[in-house]
Amino acid sequence: MDSYVIRFLLILIIVLLRVAPFNSLYAFASADGRNLQGTLAFASVGRAHYAFDIYTLPLQPLRFSTNLEETLVTDGESVNHNGQYLQGPGIQTLMHRLNINTTSTPVENVMAFVSERDGFPELYLNIYLKDNLPLLAEKAEENSRREALEDGKRCLTINFGGVFEEKGKKDMPDLSMKDRPSMAGNSMVYVSTRGQTKASRKSWAAVYSTSIKTGRTRRLTPDGIADLSPAVSPSGEWVMAASAGERGWQGEIRDLETDLYVFRASDGSGRRLVVKHGGWPSWADDNTVFFHRQAEDGWWSVYRASVNSSSALVERITPPGIDAFTPAASRTGPWIAVATRRPGHDYRHIEIFDLLKKKFIQVTRLVSPNSHHYNPFVSSDRIGYHRCRGGHVGNRVPVLEQIRSPLPSLSLFRIDGSFPSFSPDGSLIAYIPNIEYSGVYVMRLDGSGRRKIFSGAAFGTAWDWKRGVVYTSAGPGFETETTTVDIVAIYNADREGTSESEISYKTLTKEGNNAFPSPSPDGKFVVFRSGRTGHKNLYIMDAEEGEEGGLWQLTEGPWTDTMCNWSPDGEWIAFASDRDSPGSGGFAMYFIHPNGTGLHRVLNSSTAGRVNHPWFSPDSKSLVFTSDYAGVSAEPISVPHQFQPYGEIFMARVDGSELQRLTHNAYEDGTPSWGRIFIAASDLTGEGESVKCDFDDDHWLQRMNGESVGSVSC
Structure with missing residues (x-):
């Protein structure tokens, strides 16, 4: 042998x-699975290298594509993304809850956004005050907020969950993802993963609302259903979300093939299907919604639908030849903001699409051509988005x-x-x-x-x-x-x-x-x-x-x-x-x-x-x-x-x-x-590398001469 x-x-x-067995050098206990x-x-x-911050541009110069001045509106801490300007009567309720006297301290606007300061996406508020006035908040919880001077205005940054969200509910975990904030009346509406599903491969994402007055949080999405990308109507009465319904998630990593459902923002009642196959809804008015989906010709495009008709009339808005997605509908004019990925171009950018002339107007390519830009949002006078801040602020990862x-x-x-x-x-x-x-x-x-x-x-x-x-x-x-x-x-x-x-x-x-x-x-x-x-x-x-x-x-x-x-x-x-x-x-x-x-x-x-x-x-x-x-x-x-x-x-x-x-x-x-x-x-120690913003956009959006280039195999 x-x-x-x-x-x-x-x-x-x-x-x-x-x-x-290996003789452990350190005590380790797990008697009950929790210890x-x-x-x-x-x-x-x-x-690790996203380093997202939110930026805005004034709308008026975009008509002429000149004198664009990009403004950084978040503080460079952690990853900040998916902003939204808030409107409606809830603003006054919010100021009252924060003990801010709006008579002596007028508020210019309020922006909700998502930040990952504790490693989890959570909701934050930026409150911008007019005329650089000092902040009057006698009972402010200083541990959960910070003041920063931006563009000559006083800005208060608040962890929304730390101030308003209901505490101590045993059936809800303290840690979860929160995303896509909007205001509906006196409540904040958002998507969260706080509720565990009972079956595997079922998304935990659902729409919740938190009362600004009481801090009470309620689930608007029915049990057993997953809702994504909620949007609140201008009246604050309705919420629309992208939902897989009873079908559930089937493993898609591109187009989720969700459907659009509408329901009341107050309690989730009156839920009904509006559009088959659609995602990322955005309301122009209480009857009109824009959304995206991948068309039969393969191009991601933005569509428009009438919500209140007996059978929703769906119209394709953006033409083939350009991938356009994540729309933000204007409520003051005939245009929408979209993210685009043009064939042969290396970066995702924000553009405006004129609904009357049916033409694109470039936005972020004019001020930051070599960065990816994501998920636009708009107000009456500004357009916002997030991108990697690079070496500007907080440049260490x-x-x-x-x-x-x-x-x-x-x-x-x-x-x-x-x-x-x-x-x-x-x-x-x-x-x-x-x-x-x-x-x-x-x-x-x-x-x-x-x-x-x-x-x-x-x-x-x-x-x-x-x-x-x-x-x-x-x-x-x-x-x-x-x-x-x-x-x-x-x-x-x-x-x-x-x-x-x-x-x-x-x-x-x-x-x-x-x-x-x-x-x-x-x-x-x-x-x-x-x-x-x-x-x-x-x-x-x-x-x-x-x-x-x-x-x-x-x-x-x-x-x-x-x-x-x-x-x-x-x-x-x-x-x-x-x-x-x-x-x-x-x-x-x-x-x-x-x-x-x-x-x-x-x-x-x-x-x-x-x-x-x-x-x-x-x-x-x-x-x-x-x-x-x-x-x-x-x-x-x-x-x-x-x-x-x-x-x-x-x-x-x-x-x-x-x-x-x-x-x-x-x-x-x-x-x-x-x-x-x-x-x-x-x-x-905090040691690490400099932010390089070298992450990839979706590979399946890379096209040459109108064709997709490759796919990723795991």
Whole structure:
């Protein structure tokens, strides 16, 4: 019997006996699924570099396209977007609630917008006062508001939820996404993900209203239904929203094929279907609504509908040849503002479409030609939108951004990169930076001391439990089984002060597409995914010698088993698999013992859904992962490009129970990991890169000569 066979048999014997549990250096408790400790880190596609702020332009000079003066109307803190000027009697109620005397302190206008200052999209108000008068607010809650001088006017910025929203309701979570604010009478109307659905792949997004007088919040969307992009009629009596109705979300990432429903702003009653296939409604008057949809010829276009006719007359407004979407209807003239993406142009821009002349008037291309602009809104004399502020204000993107966590003993951070993993003692993080910084980096838990330990294309990171080694997949991602991708061990990754030239490497695999390495807790083996047989299945190899030291196939079949993670106690290997419907794009989470026994499904998000990138907690009793369980939270065309806009971070017990959503936004959140040390936001250094505004617009809007260019495959 040759030496290779002997080594293989020894490895197999050890694996069959299973590896010894790793002795934790830090206490970790999760007796009830709630008493959890440590730090979770995850990635969001492009989000770290958005740095959105809201800008406005005066309408009058647009007629002549001269003397345009762009005004920054948000404060450069975090990400600010989706603004809306507020109108109606609720303004006076708002001022009274804030103890602002409008007689001595006249209010010029009020803008509601969305800001992500705590990592969650929440509603904020900017109150602009006339004539630079001092603010008179004797009982103002100074902790939740700030004064800023903008263009010679006094501006008060208020966290709407912190002042007005009802507190202490046990059936409603404190953390949720809030978006698309408008005022209806004495209430604020908006979309929120605060109500959990009972079925998988059902969006949590619904329309709510919060009374400015009482703070009472009520749901206007019927239970079991998801509503997006609400808009309030000029009278304040009606709300229109884009809804999937009973059909629900079917996995769309472009045109959601929603329908437009109208209902009373007071209580949600009188709900009725107005238009089949439409999104992003905007009222011109109480009888006329503009909206967008993708036409049969493939172009995104804006349409007009009459709301009160027995059968809504729908008319296409913008012509083919230009993608036009997210309309904002003027209530003072025959025009609408839209976002456009013109064939052959690199950026999304805001334009005005003259309804009488049926011509476009350029807006943002005249003042900021090399930035993407999103989601216009209008008043009687100004047009607003949001774009990346770049180096103007707040030009530093921290490598770690705190996200408000639903569990006080579990810190939650977004990383400016992807595939984070924590060293065994929890003091270091390995990760893959943004695409322009290829390779693997290591930094301290507070975000300091970043250093490069590997050059070249790579994805996935995992630390050896016994040695200062980081494993990664060296090569391109999202490729076929035959594409060469190697598992590489990076030595001395934990030694601070070690230069990249002093780091050593070893390629552990020999052939095929090999990825997502995860070491056993005794440091002797590595489980990984390989496509060497023509299908992507799981294998175990020697951690030090690689395939030369022995190779054992753990799973086998004409499907994809991938994204594996070995539990710290050595008992289980968790992985994502499409074996329920091979090639469908749907992935569920499976467990298997390292000896190949005990295979079972733990979590799925319906047959077509996705549960990806599982990662065990340090005590092996819980997992964190990304999933489409909550569907989409906003119309994908209204945000920059997301590969999977339905991806959110969830956690659960290892038996699949106590499922809990951790993130709420319109972005793709993914590749989470779990470290054993809790770190507070105050402990972070704030180090990071400069804002470059180099994120992508939707790839499927890129056209050349009128044709779509490519598509993204996951």
